[in-house]
Amino acid sequence: MLDFWTIFSQSFWTKAKTKSFIITTLIVVAGIFLMSNLSGIISKVQEVGVFGDDVDVNTVYLVEDSSNLGVQLEQQLDQLNSDIKVKVTTNSMDELEQQINDEKISIFLVLALDNTNTIQATYTSKNANDFDQPMMIREALQNVQTNIKANSLKLTGEEVSQLFASIQFKQEAVSASSKSEEELSQARGLVYVLIFVIYFSVFYYSNMIAMEVATEKSSRVMEIIISSVSPVKHMFAKIAGVGTLGLLQIALFGLVGFIALKTSSSDLTSGVFSFFGFSNVSVSTMILAVVFFLLGYFLYATLAAMLGSLVSRTEDVQQLLLPMTFLIIIASFIAFSGLGNPEASYVQIASYIPFFTPLVMFLRVGMLDLPVWEPLLGIGILLVTIFILGWFGSRVYRGGVLMYGASQSLKDIKRAMQLGKK
Amino acid sequence: MALKIEHVTRRFGDFTAVKDLSMIVEQGSMYGFLGANGAGKTTTFRMILGLLDATEGSITWNGKPITYANRSHIGYLPEERGLYPKMNVEDQLVYLGQLRGMKKTGAKNAVNQWLEKFEVKHYAQKKVEELSKGNQQKIQLIASLVHKPSLIILDEPFSGLDPVNVEMLKKAILDIQKEGATIVFSSHRMDHVEELCDQLCIMHHGEAIVSGSLREVKRGFGRQNVRLKADFDLTFLGELEGVNSFQPSIEGGLFQISDERIAHELLRTALTRGDIRYFAIEEPSLQDIFIEKVGKEYA
Numbered sequence: 001m002l003d004f005w006t007i008f009s010q011s012f013w014t015k016a017k018t019k020s021f022i023i024t025t026l027i028v029v030a031g032i033f034l035m036s037n038l039s040g041i042i043s044k045v046q047e048v049g050v051f052g053d054d055v056d057v058n059t060v061y062l063v064e065d066s067s068n069l070g071v072q073l074e075q076q077l078d079q080l081n082s083d084i085k086v087k088v089t090t091n092s093m094d095e096l097e098q099q100i101n102d103e104k105i106s107i108f109l110v111l112a113l114d115n116t117n118t119i120q121a122t123y124t125s126k127n128a129n130d131f132d133q134p135m136m137i138r139e140a141l142q143n144v145q146t147n148i149k150a151n152s153l154k155l156t157g158e159e160v161s162q163l164f165a166s167i168q169f170k171q172e173a174v175s176a177s178s179k180s181e182e183e184l185s186q187a188r189g190l191v192y193v194l195i196f197v198i199y200f201s202v203f204y205y206s207n208m209i210a211m212e213v214a215t216e217k218s219s220r221v222m223e224i225i226i227s228s229v230s231p232v233k234h235m236f237a238k239i240a241g242v243g244t245l246g247l248l249q250i251a252l253f254g255l256v257g258f259i260a261l262k263t264s265s266s267d268l269t270s271g272v273f274s275f276f277g278f279s280n281v282s283v284s285t286m287i288l289a290v291v292f293f294l295l296g297y298f299l300y301a302t303l304a305a306m307l308g309s310l311v312s313r314t315e316d317v318q319q320l321l322l323p324m325t326f327l328i329i330i331a332s333f334i335a336f337s338g339l340g341n342p343e344a345s346y347v348q349i350a351s352y353i354p355f356f357t358p359l360v361m362f363l364r365v366g367m368l369d370l371p372v373w374e375p376l377l378g379i380g381i382l383l384v385t386i387f388i389l390g391w392f393g394s395r396v397y398r399g400g401v402l403m404y405g406a407s408q409s410l411k412d413i414k415r416a417m418q419l420g421k422k
Numbered sequence: 423m424a425l426k427i428e429h430v431t432r433r434f435g436d437f438t439a440v441k442d443l444s445m446i447v448e449q450g451s452m453y454g455f456l457g458a459n460g461a462g463k464t465t466t467f468r469m470i471l472g473l474l475d476a477t478e479g480s481i482t483w484n485g486k487p488i489t490y491a492n493r494s495h496i497g498y499l500p501e502e503r504g505l506y507p508k509m510n511v512e513d514q515l516v517y518l519g520q521l522r523g524m525k526k527t528g529a530k531n532a533v534n535q536w537l538e539k540f541e542v543k544h545y546a547q548k549k550v551e552e553l554s555k556g557n558q559q560k561i562q563l564i565a566s567l568v569h570k571p572s573l574i575i576l577d578e579p580f581s582g583l584d585p586v587n588v589e590m591l592k593k594a595i596l597d598i599q600k601e602g603a604t605i606v607f608s609s610h611r612m613d614h615v616e617e618l619c620d621q622l623c624i625m626h627h628g629e630a631i632v633s634g635s636l637r638e639v640k641r642g643f644g645r646q647n648v649r650l651k652a653d654f655d656l657t658f659l660g661e662l663e664g665v666n667s668f669q670p671s672i673e674g675g676l677f678q679i680s681d682e683r684i685a686h687e688l689l690r691t692a693l694t695r696g697d698i699r700y701f702a703i704e705e706p707s708l709q710d711i712f713i714e715k716v717g718k719e720y721a
Contacts, residue, residue, distance in 0.1 A: 006520045014509065220504030224565060227471045227498045228521040230490050402473060418435065419474070 003229045004237045011212065011241035025249060029256050036260040060137065061089045061096060061108040069111045069119065069144060076140035084136060100126050107133065111141075117152060119145045188339055190282070191366035194289040195339075195359055197250060199332040202296040202358065205246040206304035207321065209239060213308030213401075214317045222401045231401060232394040235309075239301045246297065247290075285366050288375070295382050296358025300324065302386060306393035309400030310412045327355045335359040342367035351378055354385035424448050425470070425573060425604060430479035432465055432628075439465040441628040443479070447606055447621065449572075452599055454619035455608035456708070458716055462628040463608045464501055467575050470606070471498055483573055494523035497571035501578045501608075503562050507551035511537070511561055514550065515568055522569035529568065536564040540590065556587050563591060567598060574598065576607035580614055592618065612708035622708075626716050636708075643711050648677040648685045650692060651700035659688055674700065678710075 015021055034041070062070045074086045089096070089108070096108040103126075110122040121141055123134050150160045213235075216222045225234055307320045334356055338347035342364055351361040351374075361378040364370055399419030403412065425447040432440040440462040447453040457463045468474040470481055472488045481488065488496065506514050512533055519529030537543045540560045545553055550561060559582060566574060579595070580588050596618070599605055609615050615622055616636065623633035632639055645666065650656055651674035659677065660668030664684035669676045679685060685703050692698055 002523075003521055006517070010517050014506075216506075219507050220500060220502040221506050222504065223473070223500040223502070224498060224504055224518060225521060227473060227496070228493055228518070402468065 004233055007225075007229065007234055007237035008241040008244075011238045012245050015208065015212075015242060015245055025252070028253055032253060032257050033260045036257065057106045057133075058083045059085045059087055059105070059107070060133075061091070061105050062086050062111065063089060063091075063093065063096070063108060064111045065113070067111070067113045069113070069141075072144045072147065073111070073137075073140055076143045077136070079143075080136060080140055082136050082140070084133060097124065100124065109137065113148075117148055119148075187282070187285070187367050190285055191363060192336075192339055194285070194366070195332070195335045195363060197253075198289065198293045198296055198362065199328065199335070199359060201246055201250055201293060202300050203325070203328050205242055205297055206300040206324070207317075209242055209301045210304035210308035210317050210321055211314060212238060212242065213305050213397075214311050214314045217309065217311070217401055218313050226398075226401055231398045235302075235305050235394055235397050236390070239298065239305060243294070243297050243301065247294070250293070288362060288365050291379070292358045292362040295379065295386065298386050299354065299358065299382065299389065300328065302389045302393045306389075306396045306400070306413075309397040310403070310416060312403070331356040331359045335363045338363050339367070352381060354382050357382045424484070425606070426480075426482045426485075427466075427470070428480050428482075430466075430469060430476045430481060432462075432469060432474065433477045439628050440469070440476075443625075443628075443630055445621075445623060445630065445633060447604055449604050450599065450602050451620045452595075452605045452607070452618050454615035454622035455606065455625065456610075456612070456615060456622060456712060457608070457625035461625040461716075463625055464577060465628075466625070467498075467577055467606075467608070470575060471496065494569060495572045497522075497566040497569065497574040499562055499566040499574075499576040499579055503558060505550045505558065505562060505565070508549055510547050510549055511542075511553070512546040515561065515564055518565045519568045522571070524569050532568050532570075533564065536568060539594065540564065556583050559583055560587070560591070563594070567594075570603075572603055574603055574605045574607075576605065578609060579607055580609065580611060588614075612712060616708050624712060624715055631715050632711065639708075639711065640705050643706050643714075645678055645680050645706050645710070645714075646682060646685065647704040647706060647710070648679060648688055649700065649702045649704060650674045650677070650688070650698060652692060652696060652698050654696050656692065659692060662688065662691060 062073070064070050070086055070088050077084050077086065091099070093108075093110065096105065099105045100108070107123065107125045107130075109124070112120045114120055119141055121137075123137060125133075146160065146164075150157075155163075213222075216225065229237075303324050304321065307324065308317060311317055311320055331350075334347060334350045338344060338350075338360060341347070347360060347364065350356040351364050353360075357378045361375055365375045396413050396416045399416035400412070402419055403416055427443055427445045430440060430443045431438065443462075443466060445453075455463050455466070465474065469476050470488065472490070472493075483492065483495075486492065509517075512530070515533040515536075516526060516529045519532065520526060524532070534543070534546070537546055540563075542557055542560055545557060545561075550558060553561065559579075563576075563579060566576065574595075576595070579591060583591065592614070595605060595607075607618075619636065621633075621635055622639060623630040625631070632642070634642065650659075656675045657668070657670065659665065659675075662684070664679055664681055664687070666678040666680060668678075677688060679688070682703065689698065689701055
């Protein structure tokens with residue numbers, strides 16, 4: 001047992017102390033801080049006016065006829081709490097277009113009333129990809145229009161509000177496992193992020209394992225090690241060591257993310273973050289994410305260690321890992337496509353296929369109210385597979401680490417089994 | 423108290439790497455393994471270490487099979503040098519020592535003593551890949567000796583070393599033997615085996631074709647060399663009955679014979695032609711035996 005911990009701590013610390021690992025971790029930490037403060041940074045940058053010098057993006061230059069719509073528009077914009085300022089101009093449209101091209105102004109609006117008292121508006125800006133401002137102006141103009149029409153129909157304000165009273169619309173689902181639409185969209189964001197984390201970390205750390213094994217083999221230090229400790233112990237100690245490192249790294253990212261969001265000026269319940277459902281993070285979802293990360297990691301790391309033991313040179317690792325990489329990618333495809341429709345039958349079936357379970361079952365558990373036995377069955381199948389793979393993998397590993405040759409194909413598994421045979 | 427290999431055979435599919443090998447290495451002795459590349463030496467070593475299992479037969483150390491439980495008594499220097507290229511010398515040796523059951527502080531002390539002994543103390547904090555080949559070899563040897571093993575297996579310990587370092591390592595190995603360790607080693611260098619080993623065997627295609635003590639092996643070879651120096655051509659003596667071969671040299675030549683009596687016959691015949699300046703009966707060298715037994719293509 002002592003050697004297990006020796007190998008465990010060696011694989012943990014040598015990895016943790018490498019420059020590449022430290023730098024990657026720091027970059028991600030910096031990235032998390034940057035992302036969580038992104039909106040703040042952008043608005044700061046806009047305030048300072050790095051983009052487009054003195055162009056005031058919030059000022060709309062208005063060309064209007066005699067109908068005096070500008071005042072009403074300004075009133076409506078005020079009511080909508082908009083930052084948009086209206087400035088009436090007498091410049092011709094050609095001149096205004098030229099000014100937009102010269103980046104002196106950013107928007108101009110042409111307003112007129114046609115003979116049915118309907119507003120005709122043309123919104124002009126440099127690019128057609130603005131989204132917020134045209135929406136806002138359109139809404140304000142719609143209100144202006146409503147007022148004009150109400151006046152001409154001689155409706156009172158109360159009558160108008162009765163006309164536009166909103167209905168009560170509620171969506172309910174019959175399926176027992178499905179969550180309400182509100183719950184779903186809250187869960188979706190969190191599950192999305194966690195699936196990505198699981199996918200990425202399982203992929204990253206199993207690759208790390210395969211590289212480790214191949215490096216030890218190609219540097220021939222393996223022969224000394226397995227003459228001191230059994231290959232099986234070596235393999236699992238290594239997997240456990242790197243796995244712990246991975247878990248700690250993810251925990252660190254999680255913590256940093258939490259701190260970054262708490263300290264950032266961004267509001268967790270609005271904007272981008274409301275999509276991710278961070279406002280009410282479910283503890284059980286987090287725990288399940290850790291469980292499925294660990295299981296997925298052990299499954300793929302065992303596979304990776306086995307494949308890593310077959311190559312003689314580190315250059316050949318990627319080639320042999322390709323089939324495994326495909327498995328992870330397919331799993332992630334199913335999981336991401338299942339986000340929109342977690343009850344689809346293909347998602348359900350895939351969640352019991354062990355190589356897909358970590359991602360797909362997690363998706364289902366996160367998105368739906370499953371009966372307890374379903375995830376437990378999935379986890380059970382996964383554990384059995386890990387056990388079988390561990391047994392099989394350690395047989396291959398035992399022979400594989402002694403094998404040196406040019407050929408790198410899955411056929412070598414058979415040769416390795418033969419070599420490692422008791 | 424000995425390493426016993428009894429009727430060991432190892433097959434890989436249809437290929438037989440080691441065939442019915444038997445030998446006993448007494449405690450405290452040094453055993454030399456000779457053989458061309460692919461003769462089965464490394465496979466035998468791997469079986470002794472338990473990395474491979476014998477298809478047939480048994481290998482025991484002090485009467486017990488070698489398992490991971492008694493692994494801390496065994497030291498191994500593989501033929502292909504293997505160390506972590508990116509790890510520093512001290513950390514690496516301490517780690518390997520710990521894997522052989524040492525405590526961390528104990529390992530650290532032992533490592534530093536060895537580094538001093540091999541005059542490489544100043545490399546302790548260097549990465550292995552920065553060291554010269556000879557120095558890497560020293561580190562590798564330390565890795566196999568640091569935990570004071572009682573059975574040491576050295577696969578080609580002297581290859582790639584300059585003569586000064588060969589002497590240093592030889593001395594270290596002899597010191598360890600004096601402390602009671604049993605050493606099995608393989609080499610392509612016959613002179614090293616002649617110099618160090620009490621017992622030896624020559625392997626060829628998985629079989630031990632010659633084995634025993636150095637003296638037994640030389641006697642059993644049944645051939646001797648006669649070196650003659652004279653001022654006349656000695657070629658005609660090569661025709662004499664009982665002479666296996668003749669190699670002329672500038673001053674005379676070397677005759678290989680199967681029986682010592684032929685040597686005297688040679689001398690008598692030569693004296694009929696003229697004066698002989700030098701005459702000697704030489705024992706065969708291991709090199710001769712090896713080449714004769716294993717074949718000239720490997721020499």
